[in-house]
Amino acid sequence: MAAEGHAIDALGQFQLHTVGSFIGASVNFTQANLMMVLSAGVILALLHYGARPRAVVPGRLQALAELSYNFIHDMCTDQVGEEGRKFFPLVFTLFFFILIGNLIGVWPYAFTFTSHIATTFALALLVMVITTVVALRLHGWKFFSYFVPSGVPKLLLPLLVPIEILSYLSRLVSLSVRLFANMMAGHVMLEVFGAFIVMLGAAGMLFWAPAVVSLAVDVALIGFEFLVAVLQAYVFAVLTCIYLHDAVHLH
Amino acid sequence: MRRIAVVALVLLALPAAAMAEGMPQLDFKNPLTISQVVWLAIIFAILYQMLAHWALPQVAAVLEARAVAIGRDLDAAHQAKAESDAAVANLTAATQQAQAAAQAEIASAVAAAKEIAATQSVALHARLDAQLAEAEQRIDAARVAAMGALRQVATETATVMVTRLTGRAAAAGTVEAAVDDALAARSPG
Numbered sequence: 001m002a003a004e005g006h007a008i009d010a011l012g013q014f015q016l017h018t019v020g021s022f023i024g025a026s027v028n029f030t031q032a033n034l035m036m037v038l039s040a041g042v043i044l045a046l047l048h049y050g051a052r053p054r055a056v057v058p059g060r061l062q063a064l065a066e067l068s069y070n071f072i073h074d075m076c077t078d079q080v081g082e083e084g085r086k087f088f089p090l091v092f093t094l095f096f097f098i099l100i101g102n103l104i105g106v107w108p109y110a111f112t113f114t115s116h117i118a119t120t121f122a123l124a125l126l127v128m129v130i131t132t133v134v135a136l137r138l139h140g141w142k143f144f145s146y147f148v149p150s151g152v153p154k155l156l157l158p159l160l161v162p163i164e165i166l167s168y169l170s171r172l173v174s175l176s177v178r179l180f181a182n183m184m185a186g187h188v189m190l191e192v193f194g195a196f197i198v199m200l201g202a203a204g205m206l207f208w209a210p211a212v213v214s215l216a217v218d219v220a221l222i223g224f225e226f227l228v229a230v231l232q233a234y235v236f237a238v239l240t241c242i243y244l245h246d247a248v249h250l251h
Numbered sequence: 252m253r254r255i256a257v258v259a260l261v262l263l264a265l266p267a268a269a270m271a272e273g274m275p276q277l278d279f280k281n282p283l284t285i286s287q288v289v290w291l292a293i294i295f296a297i298l299y300q301m302l303a304h305w306a307l308p309q310v311a312a313v314l315e316a317r318a319v320a321i322g323r324d325l326d327a328a329h330q331a332k333a334e335s336d337a338a339v340a341n342l343t344a345a346t347q348q349a350q351a352a353a354q355a356e357i358a359s360a361v362a363a364a365k366e367i368a369a370t371q372s373v374a375l376h377a378r379l380d381a382q383l384a385e386a387e388q389r390i391d392a393a394r395v396a397a398m399g400a401l402r403q404v405a406t407e408t409a410t411v412m413v414t415r416l417t418g419r420a421a422a423a424g425t426v427e428a429a430v431d432d433a434l435a436a437r438s439p440g
């Protein structure tokens with residue numbers, strides 16, 4: 001019976017494997033990438049079929065497409081300012097790519113591609129590279145004044161400048177780890193409590209009450225996962241906007 | 252009791268087992284860990300291009316069309332309002348003009364009537380004055396005539412009475428003088 005302790009394979013769900021038979025295997029196309037293609041397809045379909053009626057008074061799908069558009073558009077202009085319009089497609093792509101990826105990940109048998117640190121790190125790196133390039137283009141060498149806090153004694157600068165540089169670079173870690181850890185933790189919990197349902201049910205203790213409790217926890221966790229899925233996508237997009245604001249305005 | 256021990260063991264062993272197995276996400280010996288990022292880059296780039304140049308402009312066009320339609324309707328409404336305002340202003344002006352014209356008409360008519368009345372009354376006064384003067388003249392003439400006749404009658408009467416009373420004729424001058432005195436004493440004013 002002690003072997004059951006190893007029967008809960010909470011991390012096996014994150015194991016990558018190739019899809020698409022030998023063609024997928026030959027180009028290392030994983031199930032995570034399939035979910036990415038699916039998310040991209042969902043986003044493009046939503047906007048295309050939503051915008052197609054071109055109604056002045058929108059139907060449900062059109063209202064959804066317009067709300068999505070306006071939501072990110074307002075986020076860009078509010079957080080970044082008028083210059084934010086240029087970055088609107090980027091923020092839109094990031095937000096909805098992550099959002100739909102997270103939401104599809106809650107679906108049974110689906111895979112959450114945002115639960116891989118490599119993927120979230122790549123997205124965070126993209127944001128960092130873009131914000132840094134934008135800042136350097138707009139401000140040139142003045143960009144490095146970003147690391148020199150204004151209004152502090154010169155004596156403290158040797159201490160503060162490395163801290164500022166470190167905090168700038170730590171955005172990369174916080175942005176990627178936040179998303180990855182949130183998505184992974186939720187799915188581990190789901191898996192663990194799902195295994196509890198089976199194992200405690202099989203143990204048959206207390207009229208299966210522990211199994212029922214585990215099921216209730218899993219139901220609550222699913223709702224929690226939806227919240228986290230939307231929240232983390234929003235946090236990622238908002239932080240991207242804030243970093244873009246810093247890049248455009250330097251404080 | 253054995254079952255409880257098993258469950259407790261499972262609960263305790265879980266996090267430890269998870270850590271011991273190692274996360275597939277950190278298994279960089281697996282080529283798929285990096286290959287998924289390469290595919291991510293490709294898929295993300297294609298998605299970005301399609302969104303930026305194909306899907307988002309469609310939604311933007313719908314929003315733009317709505318904004319244009321609303322703006323057009325608002326413009327039309329504003330124009331209609333301006334037109335109706337102008338019409339109302341025209342009406343008010345016309346009403347005021349008509350009122351002013353009517354007032355002027357009434358005033359001029361009243362003035363004309365007053366003028367006519369004034370000239371008529373002046374003429375009437377003149378005529379009445381003339382008639383009055385004429386009448387007064389006639390009265391004066393009649394009085395003078397009457398006074399003249401009265402003097403003659405009085406003189407004659409006095410002469411006859413003196414003759415009857417005294418039996419002789421009075422001197423003509425004396426009687427006339429007495430009558431004149433008496434008349435002068437009685438004549439008014």
